[in-house]
Amino acid sequence: MGLPNSKLSMQTQSKMATKLLKAALFAQAGAACNCFGNGACTNNECQCDAGWKGPDCATLDVLPAAAASPGFASRPNWGAAQLQEGSSYYTFVGAKRNTSAGASDAFASNAGLHLLRSTSPTGPFEDLGEEIGLNGQSFGFRVDAKINPVDGALLLLTEGYAHGEGFGFIFRRSASGSALGPWTEHLVYELGMRVIDGAEDWTADAAMVDADRWDCRLADPTFVVLDTGEVLVGYRGTRCCCNAIIGAWSSTGEHEPETPGLLRAASWTGPYVRVEEPLFDADVEDMFMWTSPRGVHMLMHSQDNAHFNHERRGVYAFSADAGVSWNFSAREAWPTHLALDDCSSTKLAKRQRPSLAFDDAGRLAYLLTGVATTTHGLEWGDGWTAWQPLRGAIPASDAPCAEDECAAGDVGTAGACEACGALEHCPHVTSAPARDRCVCAAPCDDDRLGDTCELDADTLSETCPHDGWKLLPGTSGGGLFRCGSVVDGAATGWYGHCVDAAARCNGARNCGDGSFDGQDEFTCPFVAACDWPAVPRGDGVCLECSPEDVPNCLDAAPALDGAACECMRCATPWAGPACDVSLAVPTTAGAGSHRERVRDGHSRHIPPVPQPGEYDRAVPHQGRENGDLGRRPACGVPGSCVR
Numbered sequence: 001m002g003l004p005n006s007k008l009s010m011q012t013q014s015k016m017a018t019k020l021l022k023a024a025l026f027a028q029a030g031a032a033c034n035c036f037g038n039g040a041c042t043n044n045e046c047q048c049d050a051g052w053k054g055p056d057c058a059t060l061d062v063l064p065a066a067a068a069s070p071g072f073a074s075r076p077n078w079g080a081a082q083l084q085e086g087s088s089y090y091t092f093v094g095a096k097r098n099t100s101a102g103a104s105d106a107f108a109s110n111a112g113l114h115l116l117r118s119t120s121p122t123g124p125f126e127d128l129g130e131e132i133g134l135n136g137q138s139f140g141f142r143v144d145a146k147i148n149p150v151d152g153a154l155l156l157l158t159e160g161y162a163h164g165e166g167f168g169f170i171f172r173r174s175a176s177g178s179a180l181g182p183w184t185e186h187l188v189y190e191l192g193m194r195v196i197d198g199a200e201d202w203t204a205d206a207a208m209v210d211a212d213r214w215d216c217r218l219a220d221p222t223f224v225v226l227d228t229g230e231v232l233v234g235y236r237g238t239r240c241c242c243n244a245i246i247g248a249w250s251s252t253g254e255h256e257p258e259t260p261g262l263l264r265a266a267s268w269t270g271p272y273v274r275v276e277e278p279l280f281d282a283d284v285e286d287m288f289m290w291t292s293p294r295g296v297h298m299l300m301h302s303q304d305n306a307h308f309n310h311e312r313r314g315v316y317a318f319s320a321d322a323g324v325s326w327n328f329s330a331r332e333a334w335p336t337h338l339a340l341d342d343c344s345s346t347k348l349a350k351r352q353r354p355s356l357a358f359d360d361a362g363r364l365a366y367l368l369t370g371v372a373t374t375t376h377g378l379e380w381g382d383g384w385t386a387w388q389p390l391r392g393a394i395p396a397s398d399a400p401c402a403e404d405e406c407a408a409g410d411v412g413t414a415g416a417c418e419a420c421g422a423l424e425h426c427p428h429v430t431s432a433p434a435r436d437r438c439v440c441a442a443p444c445d446d447d448r449l450g451d452t453c454e455l456d457a458d459t460l461s462e463t464c465p466h467d468g469w470k471l472l473p474g475t476s477g478g479g480l481f482r483c484g485s486v487v488d489g490a491a492t493g494w495y496g497h498c499v500d501a502a503a504r505c506n507g508a509r510n511c512g513d514g515s516f517d518g519q520d521e522f523t524c525p526f527v528a529a530c531d532w533p534a535v536p537r538g539d540g541v542c543l544e545c546s547p548e549d550v551p552n553c554l555d556a557a558p559a560l561d562g563a564a565c566e567c568m569r570c571a572t573p574w575a576g577p578a579c580d581v582s583l584a585v586p587t588t589a590g591a592g593s594h595r596e597r598v599r600d601g602h603s604r605h606i607p608p609v610p611q612p613g614e615y616d617r618a619v620p621h622q623g624r625e626n627g628d629l630g631r632r633p634a635c636g637v638p639g640s641c642v643r
Contacts, residue, residue, distance in 0.1 A: 036329055037294040037318035042583055045575035050392030051364040053555065053568045055577040058316050058329035061391040061569065062367055064401050067342040067414075069122040071368075073384035075099055077114070078107075078370035079286070079353030080385045081145040082121065083154070083179060084360055090179035091116040092156065094141025094353075096380045097130060105379040111141035113158065115179060121357055121366055122387045131172075134163035134185055139170075144222045144288065144355070145179070148268065150229045152177045155268055157223045157233070159203075162187035167202055169221045169233065171268055188270045189233070189263060191218060197243040204240055205274075214278060215261045216240035224289045224296055225268060232323045233263040233272060234298065236285040247285065247303065248377065251491040253472035258285040258303060262323060280328045284315060288355045295320040299333060301352040305470050307532035308478030311375060312336035312351040330560065337434035338371055338386055341399035343412035347434040349375040349466065350383070357387070365393040375466040404555075406435040408544040425453035428541050433533055441534070442541045447507075449500035451479070458508040461497035468498035476501040479531055483511035501528050533558050535565055552579035 035046040038057035048057035065071070072080065077095035084090075096105070097112035104110040116125040133139060139160040148155050154174040162170040165187035172183045192206035203217040210216065215237025223233045238246050242256040249255050260279040263272040283303035290297050295318060302315040314333035319326045334354070338346045353370035367390060372383040396402050406417035412435045420429045420438035425448045430441040432451070444453035461483050464471075471477050473484035473495035481504045484495025494511040503510040505524035530542035535558050537543050545556035545565035552574040553567035559577070566577035573584040 034327065036316065036327060037292065037297060037320065043575065043581055045581050045583070047575065047583070049364075051390035053391075054331060054557075055566060055568075056329065056331075058318075058331045058333070059557075059568060060314075060316075060334050060367055062334060062388045063391055063403060064339040064341040064399075064405050065386055065388045066122055066397070067340040067344065067399070069120075069124065069387075070338070070340060071371075071384055071386040072116060072123060072125050074125070074127065075114070076105075076380035076383050077385050078141060078380070078383045079143070079355060080116075080368050081143050081156075081355055082357040082366075082368065083145060083147070084121075084358075085178060087119060089118045089121050091118070091125065092131070092143045092145055092179070093385060094143050095130075097138055105376070105381065107141060107378050107380065110380070112138040113141070113143055133161065134183075135161060137161045142220045146223070146225065146290075147177060148225050148229075149227055150225065150267075151175075154179060155223070155225070156183075157221050159191070159219065159221060166190055167192075168206070169218070169235075169263075173268075186269065188265070188268070189218070189272050194240055196240055199243070201240075201243075208240065211240040214239065214257075214259050215274075218261065220286055222287050222289045222298075224291050226291065226296075226322060229267050230322070231265050231268045231272075232289065232296065233265075234279075234287045234289050235261050235263070236287065237261040237278070249470045251469075251473070251495060252486050252489060253470075255283075255303070257283040260284055260287055260298075260300070260317075264323070279323075280317060280326050282315065282317075282328055286353045290356060294318075296323050298326075299354040299356070301354065302333075304330070305477075307332070308467060308470065309336050309532070310470060311466070312348050314351070314354060314369075332557075334367060334369065334388075337436075338388070339401070339405035339412075339435065341397060341402045342414050343401040343406055343417050344414050345405060345412050345435040346371075346373060347432070347436050349373055353385075359393065363393065364390050366390065406431070408546050411435055411438055423452050428543075430543055433544065441543055442539065443502060447502075449502050449506075449510075455500065457503075457506055459499070459503075459510060461494065461499035461503075461511045463496060464498035471498075476504055476526070476528060477531075481510075504528070530562070532562055535563060550577075550579055 032044045033041040033046055034056055035041055036056050036058045038052040039046040039048040046057050051061055053059050053061040072093060075095050077093040080091050080093040082089060082091040093114050095114045097110050113131040115128040115131055117128055118125045139158045143158050145156040154177050156172040159169055161167050162185040168187050168191040169189040171186045171188055174181050174183050190206040191202060192204050193200055193202050194204040203219045205218060208216050217238045217240055218235045221233050221235045223231060225231050236258045238256060238258055245254050246256045262275040262279055265272040284300040286301040288299045298317045300315050302313040303310050316333045317326045317328040337348050348371050350372040351369050355368045356364055357366040357368060359365045367388045369386055370383055371386045372381055374382055400415055406412040409430050410417040410419055411431050420431055423429050423440055425445045426440035428442040429438055432439045439451040440453050447457035449455040449459055467478050468480050468482055471482040473482050473486055473491045479501050480498045481501045483497040484491055484493030494513045497512050499510045505526040530536050533544050534542035545558060547553045547556050549556050549565040550567040552571045554571055555569035556565045557568050559566045567579045570579040573582055575581045575583050
């Protein structure tokens with residue numbers, strides 16, 4: 001949110017805190033706790049609806065994706081909207097239009113909407129071809145589709161040219177309610193063209209006179225139709241400048257924020273009135289909106305790089321008053337890797353463009369996101385759309401990891417979870433967050449470098465990976481140190497190179513040109529913080545949270561401050577971040593002090609570092625939902641943790 005490590009960031013955070021407090025007070029009016037519209041408040045604690053978890057129900061409770069059908073990947077695509085019609089599922093995907101050799105890989109110049117049909121939500125999919133407009137035109141690759149509760153028509157919102165009307169946000173309307181149409185086209189908010197950084201850009205507000213307005217440009221629309229027929233259109237706004245640093249970081253850490261905005265109209269036909277102020281102070285894009293009896297909900301891709309994962313991070317917001325005020329959550333809304341139900345897992349470079357699919361009763365069923373294993377900026381690359389079921393949405397399968405991915409300390413293979421063994425030069429081994437490999441969780445012996453201590457202490461830096469460019473030169477984060485420094489606003493030195501963060505203050509000059517690598521009297525000695533989602537365990541050991549960290553817990557994660565563990569899903573009948581409040585016993589007016597005493601010494605509990613073979617993990621499936629925390633043998637021998 002804002003520029004990292006800057007006064008502007010502090011000011012922005014202060015403003016955000018004030019707004020969030022006001023929103024929280026509104027959301028909590030008449031309630032003892034704030035469940036973000038996704039749960040009920042019982043005994044001053046949230047009981048989350050199916051598909052949600054966490055002390056405040058602001059995190060999606062996703063299950064591993066089906067390895068046999070994880071999504072749609074037959075052509076490069078990036079996000080989708082899915083609806084059910086009888087026994088068929090129709091899915092609109094924003095896809096690469098021309099896939100022939102030599103065709104452009106740029107989103108802006110080679111995009112369209114494809115319609116898929118399937119007999120199950122996750123496919124296999126029949127590609128019915130590109131959706132072509134009444135003028136023979138292609139549409140943009142952003143798509144949102146919902147049934148109008150007023151008349152039963154299907155509305156599809158995208159951006160592009162509308163038949164005989166011009167360019168901007170357009171609704172396609174199928175009066176029959178079918179994804180097969182026939183369709184009419186309606187321009188509901190016109191956009192205009194500006195030359196920005198020497199290129200034509202058609203996302204500027206047609207009435208725009210201030211190029212520095214926070215939403216001079218409007219893009220990526222989403223919408224909801226309220227029961228009254230009123231329509232809210234959400235979008236991401238940016239200034240009319242700075243193409244190179246919208247959704248990216250410059251060499252000196254500059255970044256052009258993407259800001260959530262809203263259009264309102266009494267009906268889907270308009271006219272739409274722009275809300276002049278941002279919805280909340282957050283750097284977000286790719287919003288997806290939906291409604292429930294409690295209010296209006298919004299999922300987003302977050303550009304907040306506090307966890308060094310901005311390309312993969314999701315966040316959530318809720319409005320109880322039809323979009324007038326919003327309660328924004330800074331919690332991670334979804335995992336930043338893709339777990340599969342055969343226990344394998346994929347590390348992701350990007351996870352964005354969220355939407356939700358619902359079952360025939362209108363309940364949340366699947367999280368859909370655009371994912372990629374490599375980063376291509378504003379290019380299709382290897383992007384595709386993944387489907388992950390939400391807990392409680394579908395019956396559990398017989399797959400070995402259908403209900404939970406491999407536990408921390410285990411690595412998944414095709415069909416089993418196995419405990420990490422010893423690594424040379426590493427005093428404590430664990431698994432990477434994606435459960436795809438074993439890594440060292442503590443400083444390596446002999447000042448060695450690398451995730452597995454595979455590098456000598458004097459190893460020279462290499463060209464920064466994508467995530468390294470989000471760091472200001474001369475700073476550390478996400479396991480990396482970025483060489484160089486910033487002098488008078490300009491990057492200097494070997495700033496295009498990165499090295500393992502453990503190289504900082506190790507006595508060697510690891511940056512390739514011998515330039516500054518953080519080793520001076522002002523910054524050394526340097527102790528790196530644990531990278532999310534690990535928390536500190538003492539003696540430099542950083543480990544992920546596990547259910548054993550919080551009694552009566554089924555699923556633990558770092559607290560918002562990253563310093564301790566809290567529970568995201570408690571065993572029945574327990575509730576709260578420390579799972580210390582029994583929902584089986586009604587509280588009284590004087591019971592609050594007792595609850596606090598129970599929590600004292602537990603809510604921020606950090607157990608001692610386990611020794612190899614010592615970590616007896618709780619059984620992840622059978623019996624745990626009923627509070628049975630039965631044990632299984634310790635995972636000290638490869639193969640002993642097979643599920």
